[in-house]
Amino acid sequence: MPMIEVADLRKDYGSFRALDGVSFTLDRGEILGFLGPNGAGKTTTMKILTGFLYPTSGRATVAGHDVMENSVEVRRRIGYLPEHTPLYDDMTVSEYLHTCGRLRGMAGSRLAERKQAVIGLTALGAKARAPIHTLSKGYRQRVGLAQALLHEPEIIILDEPTVGLDPNQVVDVRAIMREVGRDRTVILCSHILSEVEAVCARVIIINDGRIVADGATADLARQHAGAPLYRVQVEGSLAALTAALQQLPGASQPVLAQAGGSNYCIEVSIAGAPVDAAAAIMAAVNSVGLRLVALEPRHATLEDVFRKLTRPTEHAA
Numbered sequence: 001m002p003m004i005e006v007a008d009l010r011k012d013y014g015s016f017r018a019l020d021g022v023s024f025t026l027d028r029g030e031i032l033g034f035l036g037p038n039g040a041g042k043t044t045t046m047k048i049l050t051g052f053l054y055p056t057s058g059r060a061t062v063a064g065h066d067v068m069e070n071s072v073e074v075r076r077r078i079g080y081l082p083e084h085t086p087l088y089d090d091m092t093v094s095e096y097l098h099t100c101g102r103l104r105g106m107a108g109s110r111l112a113e114r115k116q117a118v119i120g121l122t123a124l125g126a127k128a129r130a131p132i133h134t135l136s137k138g139y140r141q142r143v144g145l146a147q148a149l150l151h152e153p154e155i156i157i158l159d160e161p162t163v164g165l166d167p168n169q170v171v172d173v174r175a176i177m178r179e180v181g182r183d184r185t186v187i188l189c190s191h192i193l194s195e196v197e198a199v200c201a202r203v204i205i206i207n208d209g210r211i212v213a214d215g216a217t218a219d220l221a222r223q224h225a226g227a228p229l230y231r232v233q234v235e236g237s238l239a240a241l242t243a244a245l246q247q248l249p250g251a252s253q254p255v256l257a258q259a260g261g262s263n264y265c266i267e268v269s270i271a272g273a274p275v276d277a278a279a280a281i282m283a284a285v286n287s288v289g290l291r292l293v294a295l296e297p298r299h300a301t302l303e304d305v306f307r308k309l310t311r312p313t314e315h316a317a
C-alpha cells in the first residue's frame with residue numbers, strides 16, 4: 001500500500017480552479033520534491049493532505065486513511081511545517097514545544113523525551129529557554145521543524161522551509177531535512193530548484209494546478225530535454241548572430257547565455273535534433289562573417305525542464 005495516494009484532486013476557490021486533477025502516489029521512505037512556481041498549487045495540495053482544507057472533488061489517503069473521513073489518523077502520521085508557521089511569540093521554545101505536545105495528546109516522560117530529542121535534532125538546545133519573539137528567522141524555522149517532528153510522524157511535509165533564510169541558515173535547515181529524511185517519508189514543497197535537487201530523489205513539477213512532470217530527479221532532465229541545446233560563442237555582433245541562427249530551419253528562439261566585450265554566447269536548439277545541427281550552426285555563423293569562438297552541446301538541467309514546463313508564455317497559445 002502506498003504511503004500517500006492522491007487521485008484526481010480538484011480544488012476551486014470560488015470560480016478559480018487552483019487544482020485541476022492532481023494525482024500521484026508516494027511510497028514509504030520516498031523523499032519527494034513538490035516543485036512549482038508561485039501560485040502553482042503546492043500549498044493547496046499540502047493543506048488537503050494534512051486535512052486543513054477539503055478538496056472540491058477527488059480523493060487523498062495517507063496510510064490508507066481518507067484525509068476527509070479520518071483526519072485524526074492522518075494528522076497522527078504527518079508532521080507539517082506550514083509555509084507560514086504560527087508560533088506563539090510570548091512562549092519560550094521549550095514551553096511552545098510542550099504546548100504542541102499536549103495538543104497532540106502527549107504527556108509525562110514521553111513528552112519530555114520527545115522534546116529533548118527534537119531540540120537535539122534541530123540544534124535548539126542553546127535557545128530552549130529563549131522567548132520565541134527573540135529568535136532569528138532561521139531559529140524560528142527550526143522551532144517549526146521541531147514542532148513537526150515532535151510526535152514521531154512517519155511522514156514529514158515541509159512547505160517552502162528555507163524561504164527568507166540567509167545562506168548559512170539554508171545550509172543548516174537542509175542538513176536537518178536530510179537527517180530527517182533518512183527514516184521517513186518526506187514531501188518538500190519548493191519553488192527553488194537547487195533545493196529540490198540537493199535533497200530529493202524524486203520530483204513532481206506542478207504548474208497551474210496540474211502535474212506536468214513526475215520522475216526520478218536524475219532522469220527528469222533527460223526525459224524532458226527534447227533537442228540538445230548548443231552553446232554558440234562568437235566574436236562580433238550579437239544582432240548578426242541572432243539573425244543568422246533564426247534563419248536555421250527549426251531553430252529555437254536564441255537565448256543570450258553570456259556576454260563580455262564583443263564576445264557573445266548564445267544557446268539554441270534545432271527541432272528534431274538533426275545529426276548535422278552543429279554543422280548547420282557553424283555554416284550560419286560563417287555566412288554572416290562572424291568568428292566562431294566555441295560551439296558545444298550543453299546537457300539539459302532540471303532548470304531547463306522547469307522553465308520549459310512552467311513558463312507562462314508557453315501556455316498562452
Ligand SMILES: Nc1ncnc2c1ncn2[C@@H]1O[C@H](COP(=O)(O)OP(=O)(O)O)[C@@H](O)[C@H]1O
Nearest residue numbers: 013016018036037038039040041042043044045
Ligand atoms: N484561500 C484562497 N482563496 C482564493 N484563492 C486562493 C486561496 N488560496 C490560494 N489561492 C490561489 O490558488 C492558487 C494556488 O495557490 P497555492 O496553493 O498557495 O500555490 P503555491 O503554494 O504553489 O504558491 C494561487 O493562484 C492562489 O492565488
Ligand SMILES: [Mg+2]
Nearest residue numbers: 042043083160
Ligand atoms: Mg505555497
